[in-house]
Amino acid sequence: MKVAIVKYNAGNIRSVYFALERLGIEAVITDDHEKLRTADRVIFPGVGEASTTMKYLKERKLDILLRELTQPVLGICLGLQLMCAHTEEGDADCIGIFDLEVKKFEMKLKVPHMGWNSLENVRGKLLSPEVEGTFVYFVHSYYAALGENTSAMTHYNIPFSAAIERDNFYATQFHPEKSGPVGEKILKNFLEL
Amino acid sequence: MxxxxxxxxxxxxxxxxVKGINFLDIREVGDPVEMGxxxxRAGADELVYLDITATHEGRNLFANLVRxxxxxxxxxxxxxxxIRDLSDVDPLLNAGADKVSINSAVVKNPDLIGQVARSYGSQFVVVAIDANFEEDDWFVYVNGGRIKTKRRLFEWAREAEQRGAGEILFTSMNHDGTKNGYANQATAQLSTSxxxxxxxxxxxxxxxxxxxVFGEGEADAALAASIFHFREIGIQDLKTHLRNHNIPVR
Incomplete structure (x- = not known):
């Protein structure tokens, strides 16, 4: 199976690569349109600032490419936020695969929301029922609100989208590559979709 | 939750x-990758690896180890x-580390906090503070607890946050190695402010x-070394104990 990780100006792409390696998959990290289009699975990870990252993606027309992909695509963390319609971070229009608004957590909370939190109301194809109530690792200051594409929610004072999916597009706000055996299970589910 | x-x-x-007792008397305990x-597997939520090597060769070994x-x-x-400057941070994060912890270098050069935060994001920056309570205040120490500075714990932590730190790792030198419990009062004051x-x-x-430390101390996380390394406390037993005391754990 050919798995491509979208290469862009974001941190921590290595850890996704290593997590796949632990599952016996040697992924390619690339921004080559042809390689991304022909991969069996595309992972769009990332940690970074949203508006500068969107600018980077647009310059390389990766935003258009991502929207047109037909194989299963998995966005992680910032990847999820960039697959939404708009983010408050740098007031940026995003790729718009999901019709969701990304907002900043209120300042009365400790921000970033950092650490292990639980998945609730799990549904859909990416997350199997056994991950209901289990803990996964989050690090983020912005969140996608709940919507009809929400496939799992998590509470950090307010409920937000921990995972979303629509057609061939899947995304998690948490880091499956850093979430121990539960995260490995979710990555495996993605590879087996 | x-x-x-x-x-x-x-x-x-x-x-x-290795594990130092009260910042000296170091003894080896095992292979870092295997231990991690x-x-x-045992249920630890996160790991911290601190390189205490002073030599150049040792530092290269550490970068390979991170990968x-x-x-x-x-x-x-x-x-x-x-870590002394931004050029020390790049290879560690590129090797796959999730965060860097910086201690003495940011006391000497506080701008480094902002530099790392702007390059990678605040969530990558842990500012570690070693402090000792003496003369009615918490004084910040650098160089592995060997050199006292004029900085005070609470002011320095607040400044670190304003400069872009994503997390504070507070070590009480008075408590370190004693096994008598954490500095709960000071931790609570930090955590709530x-x-x-x-x-x-x-x-x-x-x-x-x-x-x-989670209750009275209001800490978000608790770090320990020897009690885990020498198997005095098992992580799973500890999680069960905390759960029984209504502390939310994974």
Whole structure:
């Protein structure tokens, strides 16, 4: 199976690569349109600032490419936020695969929301029922609100989208590559979709 | 609900795990990658690896080690020790570390906090503070607890947050190595006055010390070394104990 990780100006792409390696998959990290289009699975990870990252993606027309992909695509963390319609971070229009608004957590909370939190109301194809109530690792200051594409929610004072999916597009706000055996299970589910 | 984190800390010298008692008297305990993977399996929430090597060769060993840890460990890990400037941070994060912990270098050059935060994001920056309570105040120490500075704990932590730190790792030198419990009061004062998570460190000896530091101490995470390395407390037993005391854990 050919798995491509979208290469862009974001941190921590290595850890996704290593997590796949632990599952016996040697992924390619690339921004080559042809390689991304022909991969069996595309992972769009990332940690970074949203508006500068969107600018980077647009310059390389990766935003258009991502929207047109037909194989299963998995966005992680910032990847999820960039697959939404708009983010408050740098007031940026995003790729718009999901019709969701990304907002900043209120300042009365400790921000970033950092650490292990639980998945609730799990549904859909990416997350199997056994991950209901289990803990996964989050690090983020912005969140996608709940919507009809929400496939799992998590509470950090307010409920937000921990995972979303629509057609061939899947995304998690948490880091499956850093979430121990539960995260490995979710990555495996993605590879087996 | 956001869980309280348990973080084993591994001190590394020349690529091996060691544990110092009260910042001296170091003895070796094992292979850092194996130990990390074992802690992850046992239910540790995060790991911290601190390079205490003074030599150049040792530092290169540490950078190679970070990559091996990233390959084998499936939970987040922080690396630190000996970071002087941004050029020391790049290879560690590129090797797959999730966060860097910086201590003495940011006391000497506070601008470094902002530099790392702007380059990578605040969530990558843990500011570690070693402090000792004396003359009615908490004084910040650098160079592994050897040199006293004029800085005070609470002011320095607040400044670190304003400069872009994503987390504070507070070690009480008075408590470190004593096994008499964490500095709960100071930790609570830090945790409630800051808008970023606080990791408490120094003094863990019994399971109830963790109950106290999460309860009274209001810590977001608790770090310990020897009690885990020498198997005095098992991570799973500790999680069960905390759960029984209504502390949210994974």
């Amino acid at each position: 956001l869980a309280k984190r348990i973080i084993p800390c591994l001190d590394i010298r020349d690529g091996q795990t 993977a074992e802690y992850a 091996k840890i990233a390959e084998h460990v499936n939970i987040p890990f922080t690396v630190g020790g000996g 800051l808008g970023i998570p606080v990791i408490a460190s120094g003094g863990a000896g019994k399971m109830n010390h963790f109950v106290d």
